[in-house]
Amino acid sequence: MSEHLTGFGLGMRRPHYRSYIEGTAPVDFIEVISENFMIPGGKPLDTLMKARRNYPLALHGVSLSIGSADGLRDDYLKELRRLVDMMEPAVVSDHLCWTRIDGFNSHDLLPLPYTEEALDVVCRNIDRAQEALGRRMLLENPSSYIAFPGAMTEWQFLAEMTKRTGCGLLLDVNNIHVSAVNHGFAAADYLAGIPMHAVGQIHLAGHVQGEHLLIDTHDQPVPEEVWALYRAAVALAGPVPTMIERDDNIPELEELCAELDIARGIAADERIAA
Amino acid sequence: MSLLNLQRDFRDWLVTGEDSAAAALGGGPGTLVYQNNYRTALVSSLAETFQRLVLWLGDEAFEAAAARYIDARPPSSWTLDAYGEDFTDFIATLWPDDPEVAEIALIDWTVGQVFVSPDAEPLAPEALAVADWETAVIRAVPSLLVLPIATNADAIWQALATGETPPGPEMAERGTALLVWRQGLEPVFRRAEAHERDVLAWSAAGQGFAAVCERLAASLGEEAAVTTAGTLLGRWLGERMIAAVG
Ligand SMILES: [Fe+2]
Numbered sequence: 172m173s174e175h176l177t178g179f180g181l182g183m184r185r186p187h188y189r190s191y192i193e194g195t196a197p198v199d200f201i202e203v204i205s206e207n208f209m210i211p212g213g214k215p216l217d218t219l220m221k222a223r224r225n226y227p228l229a230l231h232g233v234s235l236s237i238g239s240a241d242g243l244r245d246d247y248l249k250e251l252r253r254l255v256d257m258m259e260p261a262v263v264s265d266h267l268c269w270t271r272i273d274g275f276n277s278h279d280l281l282p283l284p285y286t287e288e289a290l291d292v293v294c295r296n297i298d299r300a301q302e303a304l305g306r307r308m309l310l311e312n313p314s315s316y317i318a319f320p321g322a323m324t325e326w327q328f329l330a331e332m333t334k335r336t337g338c339g340l341l342l343d344v345n346n347i348h349v350s351a352v353n354h355g356f357a358a359a360d361y362l363a364g365i366p367m368h369a370v371g372q373i374h375l376a377g378h379v380q381g382e383h384l385l386i387d388t389h390d391q392p393v394p395e396e397v398w399a400l401y402r403a404a405v406a407l408a409g410p411v412p413t414m415i416e417r418d419d420n421i422p423e424l425e426e427l428c429a430e431l432d433i434a435r436g437i438a439a440d441e442r443i444a445a
Numbered sequence: 446m447s448l449l450n451l452q453r454d455f456r457d458w459l460v461t462g463e464d465s466a467a468a469a470l471g472g473g474p475g476t477l478v479y480q481n482n483y484r485t486a487l488v489s490s491l492a493e494t495f496q497r498l499v500l501w502l503g504d505e506a507f508e509a510a511a512a513r514y515i516d517a518r519p520p521s522s523w524t525l526d527a528y529g530e531d532f533t534d535f536i537a538t539l540w541p542d543d544p545e546v547a548e549i550a551l552i553d554w555t556v557g558q559v560f561v562s563p564d565a566e567p568l569a570p571e572a573l574a575v576a577d578w579e580t581a582v583i584r585a586v587p588s589l590l591v592l593p594i595a596t597n598a599d600a601i602w603q604a605l606a607t608g609e610t611p612p613g614p615e616m617a618e619r620g621t622a623l624l625v626w627r628q629g630l631e632p633v634f635r636r637a638e639a640h641e642r643d644v645l646a647w648s649a650a651g652q653g654f655a656a657v658c659e660r661l662a663a664s665l666g667e668e669a670a671v672t673t674a675g676t677l678l679g680r681w682l683g684e685r686m687i688a689a690v691g
Contacts, residue, residue, distance in 0.1 A: 206524050209524065210524075211561055211563040212561065212563045212564035213560050213561040213564065213627065213630060214560065214561075214630040214631075216564075217564075217630055234523040234524070236523075238448075239452070240448040241449065272449070272452040274521045275520070276520045276522060276523055277455075277459055277520070278483070278486050278487065278528075279482045281452075281455055281479065283448075288448050289448050315475075316474070316476075316478040317470060317476060319451070353475070381474075382474065383474035384474055384475060384478060
């Protein structure tokens with residue numbers, strides 16, 4: 172197996188491909204969307220293969236659909252396994268959500284009700300995915316715009332899920348903030364309920380204020396509230412590989428790296444404080 | 446409510462956008478965010494796949510066509526890139542009197558497919574070493590596709606792709622076809638010459654070089670048939686279209 176993730180990374184996005192291929196981007200690891208590379212061949216795979224020689228890699232999926240009541244798809248797992256074997260990533264992750272039901276695929280990260288039934292479904296699917304991939308996965312907390320009545324909070328659900336399946340967590344600090352504002356819970360309660368030993372990676376991103384709700388757009392710099400929450404998270408979790416997701420309105424690489432320096436600074440402060 | 450039923454209700458809301466479906470999810474502004482995300486992601490995926498079609502139709506007409514497609518064909522594949530698979534046929538039904546529109550879409554789609562098709566090392570012209578021409582079969586690279594077209598959509602596409610003023614739509618000669626394949630990492634296409642489609646099709650069916658020449662001879666005569674087949678092979682090798690001969 173390949174190296175562990177450490178330090179500070181970025182999502183590898185097209186405008187910056189050259190810097191990753193040449194190995195000049197000053198980051199400790201890169202993350203890509205798995206599905207963009209679950210293809211037979213050609214330039215995208217060639218690019219990733221070259222970048223991969225320079226940086227440890229995280230594969231981040233959006234279509235596993237771990238919360239589907241009708242289970243996972245064999246063909247998806249097979250294709251993902253093929254990519255994992257080819258790229259030997261340090262981390263394979265997806266989201267605590269669902270995207271597919273019956274023959275329909277929404278291509279959006281849809282919310283789950285935090286019920287005992289959903290927990291059973293999710294854990295069964297995680298067991299199956301981890302077996303098919305031959306490795307542990309990280310599951311990311313989503314941002315959401317609807318909260319269904321359920322027996323537990325999102326953090327209780329995540330804690331129970333990691334306990335039952337042995338999976339790890341990809342903690343998206345921006346998503347915690349977005350959902351906390353949208354659903355009116357305290358982000359501090361959320362952090363306090365997360366089993367920090369299970370957190371294998373942290374995401375940072377920006378959002379926008381919609382008419383009624385915060386919308387997780389990944390098209391803005393990381394805002395102050397998210398930095399504050401990041402500080403609180405690393406105080407609890409210790410050093411965790413951290414990266415910024417920027418999917419739209421993508422600035423120069425230097426600008427993202429400057430943002431990443433803020434994360435480095437916060438993590439260093441908290442290490443001293445500890 | 447069971448998880449399965451909740452997920453089916455959610456699907457119904459995304460697909461139909463009807464108030465009753467939203468009510469089943471509890472209504473509220475959050476349902477609209479998901480509705481909007483769903484449609485936006487699909488439209489922008491189609492616009493990404495069909496870039497030249499967007500330029501030809503203009504944003505407004507393209508988005509209207511995309512919206513009708515989304516209503517008619519909810520996505521089923523797990524990769525968003527596959528969502529445009531039926532879009533060309535759908536476009537053909539929307540512009541029945543403008544055949545170039547669907548053909549521009551077809552070229553967009555095909556070039557996208559070829560872009561990510563399986564890798565193969567092309568046979569270098571100087572590496573051609575055939576022991577027995579009698580039985581040797583010409584094997585094209587796996588990305589090669591033959592695309593019959595009825596209009597000058599190829600010229601329009603090319604002009605749109607390079608930012609030039611596209612020519613007006615015209616019908617092409619009967620039997621016109623494009624060869625689309627990948628040279629290294631870059632998709633390319635050009636119109637097929639006379640006999641090119643035949644020789645490629647016969648070779649793809651496993652016929653050896655001698656048999657291909659014999660079939661060509663029926664229309665060209667024996668000598669011209671061998672010259673033609675040889676010239677075509679030379680051209681293809683130079684264009685990195687051939688994976689093996691043997
Ligand atoms: Fe994230």
